[in-house]
Amino acid sequence: MYKLFYTPGAASLAPHAVLQETGAPHELVRIDLQAGDHKRPDYLKLNPHGRIPTLIVDGAPVFESAAICMLLAERHPEVRLAPAPGTRARALYLQWLVYLTNTLQERFLQRGHPDWHLDDKAAEAALKAGAEKRIGPMFDRIDAALAADGPYLAGAAFSVADIYLAMLVRWSRNLPDPAWSRPAIKRNCDLVIARPAFQRTLAAEGIAWPY
Ligand SMILES: N[C@@H](CCC(=O)N[C@@H](CS)C(=O)NCC(=O)O)C(=O)O
Structure with missing residues (x-):
């Protein structure tokens, strides 16, 4: 039984x-950011960064959204959420998932x-404006890659990288x-939104695409 600490629409959406997608039994624990649930001592014991998400796996916490996605794909190979190691598709999957989490996100x-x-x-305002200006060209480059090699980020095979992209979209x-x-x-x-698992996710979080 997994336990996911989440906030609707936050970085927990992809995990x-x-x-x-895995179909594994899980419990969802909603974290209210406004109420500061993520800064309470019991949550900080699980995730000292005070960020969302955290997943409890075999009784121990794991944080970082992309790591959780990769871990779940690895733990449930039968669902085929990541391309096989050693393939070109695997290289693309790793490349794009890391790019999404460490650059675009x-x-x-x-x-x-x-x-x-x-x-x-004053510097914060400049950083905010500069970041916003750079997001569009990043999506342009992802779009070009998908147009050339899609429909998925890893080519013909759907993977958790596509779920991650949908969250950032x-x-x-x-x-x-x-x-x-x-x-x-x-x-x-x-393609991602049409998946029953993604629809169940939105419904469970009480959000409708894209708002
Ligand atoms: N790199 C982290 C980032 C997590 C993150 O920053 N999550 C936001 C929600 S989207 C959060 O925890 N915010 C807490 C706050 O606003 O204080 C991950 O992907 O898990």
């Missing part, structure tokens, strides 16, 4: 959707939480140019 965090990076209010909903305005990203995202 939650991967959990739903980071830009979203700079845009949403410039105060996590700087102590100077949703985060772009308030940008002047949301990611789904790009045709290959839209095609990829439509």
Whole structure:
């Protein structure tokens, strides 16, 4: 039995959707960021960073959204959520998942939480604006890759990287140019959203795509 600490629509959305894909029994624990649940001592014992998500696996906590996605794919190979090691598809899966988490997601965090990076209010505004300006070109490059080698990030095979991308595409909903305005990203995202597991995830979190 897994236990996932989540906040609707947050960085927990991808791990939650991967959990739903596995079909494994799990418990969801909702964390209220406004109420500061993630800074309470009992949560900090599980995740000292005070961030969402955390997954309890065999009684022990694991944090970092992308790591949780990869771990679940590895623990449930029968569901085929990651390409086989040694293949070109595996290389693309690793490349894009790491890019999504350490580059694109980071830009979203700079845009949403410039105060996590700087102590100077004026500089924070500049960081936020700079991050926002850089997100669109990142989606452009992902779109070009999907147009050339898609429909999935790993080519013909669906993987947790596509779920991760859908989470970040949703985060772009308030940008002047949301990611789904790009045709290959839209095609990829439509395939992910249509999956029953993704629909169950949205329903369980009480959110509708893309809001
Ligand atoms: N790299 C981390 C980032 C996690 C993260 O920053 N999550 C946000 C929610 S999207 C959070 O915990 N925010 C806490 C806060 O706003 O204080 C991951 O992917 O798990």
